Amino acid sequence: MKTVKKYTLLLIITAVVFVSCKTTEQNVTPSTSGEYQxxxxxxxxxxxxxxxxxxKEDKNVDLKEFKFLRKEIKKFEIVxxxxxxxxxxxxxxxxxxKIAFKKExxxxxxxxALNAIPEIEYAEKIPIKRKLK
Structure with missing residues (x-):
């Protein structure tokens, strides 16, 4: 009976680990290059x-706080x-x-445009995280 309980517990732990690994996968809209979000x-x-x-608590910053980005907010539809x-x-x-914008x-x-702004040290794309195979 003890052996059955051990195997059942091992099966449950394995299932939990597998499910937790699957839920941490990243959902990404495909980009034209396929390498960046x-x-x-x-x-x-x-x-x-x-x-x-x-x-804010949800980590958002009001767009109006970045006065030096006014032109880019409008041009690239930063949301x-x-x-x-x-x-x-x-x-x-x-x-x-992190900036989210519509004109992907x-x-x-x-x-x-961001790299040309004096207040900004650098701007870059965000790589897609992929699972190691």
Whole structure:
């Protein structure tokens, strides 16, 4: 009887591990290149730029807080800016933001526009996370 309980417990643990691995897979809209997430980019503010704006509980930042992005918000139809990395209050991560935008085909133009803004240290595409095989 003990052996049956052990195998049952082992089967349950295996099932839980398998299900948890499947639920952490990343859903991504395919991009034209197939290597990057579509409709999102990351950017980092320069270290000397003041962080005097509020971040909501859901990590969103009001688009109006980024006055230097007015032109890009309109041109690329930016719909959301979030600060995804606030763990440990790391100064570099607190300056890193994720932009969601509608004009997905213009991702390279948006990256170029962001990199030309003096307040921004760099902007880049977000790679698609893939499972190792």
């Amino acid at each position: 579509a409709g999102v980019v990351m950017f980092k503010l320069k270290d000397d730029y003041p962080l005097n704006f509020s971040v 959301q800016i979030t600060r995804p990395f606030d763990l440990f209050d790391d100064p570099k991560l607190l300056r890193t933001f 085909k213009n991702i390279d133009a948006l990256i170029d």
